[in-house]
Amino acid sequence: MNVLHIEDRRENRLLVRKLLESRGFTVTDAADGLTGIELAFEMRPDLILVDINIPGLDGYTVVTKLKGDPRVADIPVVAITAEGGRKRAISLGFDGFLTKPIHMATFVDELRAFLGGKRETVTDAERTTQLVEENRRVVDHLEAKVRELTRANERLREVDRLKMEVLRNVSHELSTPLTPLLGYVKMLNGAELGPLTDGQKGVLARMDGSLIRLKSLIDNLLNVTRFATGAVSLERSAVDPARLVHHAVAAVRDRAAERRVILDVALEPLETVVVDAGRLADALRQVLDNALKFGPEGQTIRVTGRLVIEGEGDTRSLELVVDDEGAGIPAEQRDRVCDPFFQVDGSATRRVGGAGLGLAIAERTCSLHGGRLTVGVSPAGGVRVTMAVPTRPPAPR
Numbered sequence: 001m002n003v004l005h006i007e008d009r010r011e012n013r014l015l016v017r018k019l020l021e022s023r024g025f026t027v028t029d030a031a032d033g034l035t036g037i038e039l040a041f042e043m044r045p046d047l048i049l050v051d052i053n054i055p056g057l058d059g060y061t062v063v064t065k066l067k068g069d070p071r072v073a074d075i076p077v078v079a080i081t082a083e084g085g086r087k088r089a090i091s092l093g094f095d096g097f098l099t100k101p102i103h104m105a106t107f108v109d110e111l112r113a114f115l116g117g118k119r120e121t122v123t124d125a126e127r128t129t130q131l132v133e134e135n136r137r138v139v140d141h142l143e144a145k146v147r148e149l150t151r152a153n154e155r156l157r158e159v160d161r162l163k164m165e166v167l168r169n170v171s172h173e174l175s176t177p178l179t180p181l182l183g184y185v186k187m188l189n190g191a192e193l194g195p196l197t198d199g200q201k202g203v204l205a206r207m208d209g210s211l212i213r214l215k216s217l218i219d220n221l222l223n224v225t226r227f228a229t230g231a232v233s234l235e236r237s238a239v240d241p242a243r244l245v246h247h248a249v250a251a252v253r254d255r256a257a258e259r260r261v262i263l264d265v266a267l268e269p270l271e272t273v274v275v276d277a278g279r280l281a282d283a284l285r286q287v288l289d290n291a292l293k294f295g296p297e298g299q300t301i302r303v304t305g306r307l308v309i310e311g312e313g314d315t316r317s318l319e320l321v322v323d324d325e326g327a328g329i330p331a332e333q334r335d336r337v338c339d340p341f342f343q344v345d346g347s348a349t350r351r352v353g354g355a356g357l358g359l360a361i362a363e364r365t366c367s368l369h370g371g372r373l374t375v376g377v378s379p380a381g382g383v384r385v386t387m388a389v390p391t392r393p394p395a396p397r
Contacts, residue, residue: 001115002026004045006036006062007080008054015102016049016080023108033057037065040072047115048072052081052089059084060092060134067093076114087122091130095119165225175218182211220286220357224340224364234276234368236393241270241318244277245305248284252292259297263288267305273318273391275369280389283365286358287322287385295326295382302378308388317371320387323378334375338363362387370394 003025007013010031017027028043030036033056040048048066052059063077078096079089086097096114098107122130185208187193189201196204226232249263256263284303291301302323309316329337340360362385363373371389378384 001047002028002043002045003047003049003111004028004030004036004039004043005049006030006033006054006059007049007051008032009051012051012100019102019104019107020111031055033059033062036062040066040075041069044072045075047111048075048077049080049111050077050094052079052084060089063089063093076119078111078114086120087126088130088134090120090122091127092134170221172222175215175222178211178215178218182208182215185211220361223361224357232279232364232368234279236274236276238272238274239277241273241305241320242267244275244281245284245303245320248281248288249303251281251285252288255289255292256301259292261292261295261298262300264300264302265304266302268307270305270307270318271316271391273389274393275318275389276365279365280369280387283362283387284320284322286362287387290358290385291322291324291326291383295324299325299382301325307391316391317388318391322385322387323380324382325378325380326382328377328382329375337375338373359385 001024003020005013005016005027007016007029008031013029013031017029020027028039028045030039031054033054035056036048036050036054037057050059050062054062057065059079059081063079066072066075066077076095077093078098079094080098080100080102081089082100089097096110096118097120098110185204188196189204189208223232245265245267249265253263288301288303295301302321304321304323306319307316308319338359339356341356343356359373359375366373366387366389369389370393371387373388374386376384376386
């Protein structure tokens with residue numbers, strides 16, 4: 001006979017195990033209610049013993065769950081407890097009630113009786129009274145949990161706000177000394193402070209590249225914190241989408257050439273759109289940068305654009321699509337790649353660096369325009385990122 005014993009105190013589990021295994025039973029232990037329920041569904045024991053006062057889900061919740069599932073509803077469940085009352089336990093679903101400390105001389109025989117079909121009962125009136133009291137207890141418990149979760153959510157929101165404030169302040173402080181450094185390197189590169197040797201030019205070129213990457217990272221940190229704190233407003237103007245796209249592509253062309261990547265741009269005839277051209281071009285550049293960063297050398301990155309008309313023609317959107325030939329993103333992670341700082345490969349040994357901010361900035365830019373960014377699979381099996389924004393700002397309500 002297989003017995004599942006759900007009890008948080010180790011000494012009680014050891015005592016029951018010793019008593020039952022010496023009489024030929026097989027005993028499996030669980031130290032909390034949730035684990036006990038999972039084991040019950042997995043092993044389908046012949047008998048389940050449950051302490052009332054256990055961590056997580058208490059014994060009353062455990063028996064309610066077990067008796068409400070047809071897979072295990074017929075298994076006898078016996079309460080072994082120093083707390084709670086017999087009438088309440090039986091009314092809520094227990095088939096038997098044994099008090100602690102257990103009577104070792106009769107314990108095994110009592111369990112055999114339940115295995116043989118014994119079931120304790122209460123009157124209908126007693127059951128009704130106990131169920132009403134249990135409903136009140138559950139409502140009080142849920143109310144306390146809701147209040148607890150509400151307070152926890154408020155604390156998390158405050159922590160998140162403080163985190164973004166710290167990031168914004170740190171990013172601002174980092175950008176202040178970076179500006180003169182970039183200027184000094186530019187002066188040195190231009191031989192404004194005297195002639196340079198070939199070796200010095202090479203060192204300055206590497207310094208300049210590193211400073212530019214650092215500036216890009218700091219700018220991204222500032223942008224994502226501004227989005228998070230609501231400090232971003234759009235400066236809309238009428239713009240040619242083709243010009244916007246080519247501006248973004250030009251910004252990554254040198255990096256693409258370094259990796260022998262082909263940038264294939266195919267735009268359908270497009271109408272003038274009213275958007276924040278600078279932010280939307282930067283969002284597209286962020287997407288292209290990701291495609292360059294995570295895709296293979298020698299790949300083709302395709303940028304397509306078209307006008308999408310939805311509904312009865314009253315909603316018109318500019319849709320920009322970037323397809324790469326990389327390894328793609330697992331389906332279960334596509335909903336998270338637009339979260340700030342999320343990395344598909346977050347390990348310290350990941351092949352590609354970065355802070356995980358590019359898609360977060362692009363997604364929030366689309367959202368601020370009243371549009372959306374979606375992540376899917378490209379025809380080549382890589383990543384397809386679709387940016388869709390209305391061609392005109394939504395009418396004020």
